[in-house]
Each structure stands twice: as C-alpha cells, then as structure tokens.
Amino acid sequence: MTARLVACFLLMPALAARGQGGEAGEGGLAAAARSAQAAWLAHDPQALVGQSAAVVLQIPGANASAPLGRAQAVELLRRYLGTATERAVAVRSAREVAPGTGFVELEREYAVRGTKDVRRETLFCRFRAVGDHWELTELRAAP
Numbered sequence: 001m002t003a004r005l006v007a008c009f010l011l012m013p014a015l016a017a018r019g020q021g022g023e024a025g026e027g028g029l030a031a032a033a034r035s036a037q038a039a040w041l042a043h044d045p046q047a048l049v050g051q052s053a054a055v056v057l058q059i060p061g062a063n064a065s066a067p068l069g070r071a072q073a074v075e076l077l078r079r080y081l082g083t084a085t086e087r088a089v090a091v092r093s094a095r096e097v098a099p100g101t102g103f104v105e106l107e108r109e110y111a112v113r114g115t116k117d118v119r120r121e122t123l124f125c126r127f128r129a130v131g132d133h134w135e136l137t138e139l140r141a142a143p
Helices: 002-018 026-041 045-049 070-081
Strands: 054-058 084-098 101-112 118-130 133-142
Touching: 026 045, 026 084, 026 101, 026 118, 026 133, 045 070, 045 133, 054 070
Parallel strands: 054 133
Antiparallel strands: 084 101, 101 118, 118 133
C-alpha cells in the first residue's frame, strides 16, 4: 500500500504536465520517463503500461514476436518484477527522435529475490505521443 502511495505521489507531476501545452513534447516525454521510473521502482506494471493498447515486450520469459494487449503485458511485467528487489532505477536519457516518437533509457540495479547478488540491467522504452501524453509501446531489457 505504501509503495502505491509513493508511486502516486511521484506520478502527480507527470499528470499535471499532461494538462500543460496541449501537446506531447520533449517536456512531456521527460515526465513520462519519470513516471516509468517511479512505476518500475514501485513494481507497478499497471502504471507503467498505462492506457497503451499494445506493448512489445522483450524481457526474460516473454517472446517478443508480437505486441501484447494491455492485460497480458501487465501480467508478464508483474511476474518479471516479482523475481527481484529493486535497489535503484535511474533515468539515463529521454529524447524525442521523431515527431511523436520518443525513447527513454532506464538503468536499474536490483537483487534477485533470495540472494544478495546485485545486478544491473538497462531498460529501453519506446513511447508514442497520443494527444497530450505519451504511451509506452515497447520495452526491451538488456544486461
């Protein structure tokens, strides 16, 4: 419960940014990056996927052959996140590469549950602008 409250508190600036400017832009992408960071830290795949209709996932345990519906993406992410305890998640970059297309790079530091071994992983997130906000369309994990 506390983690969800912290995630909601961290997501509030992103939600406020949606209403500014009327259009998703570089500032909105930075807010989407912070929201993705907070969602990953809180292990909240529902917040990470948001209103995206379909998401391509390339994470251990998921076949990246086709986009997944929202519910299936959330469930696979929930299972994947359940195997780890987060130590840190940092936004390394957030940039709009074409009008309406943005990439966010997150770096996570985590321990596999039941161990003390700390591992690092880079998360590459692709977003697309939809109206005045950004939606996750792809997430790839790389060691």
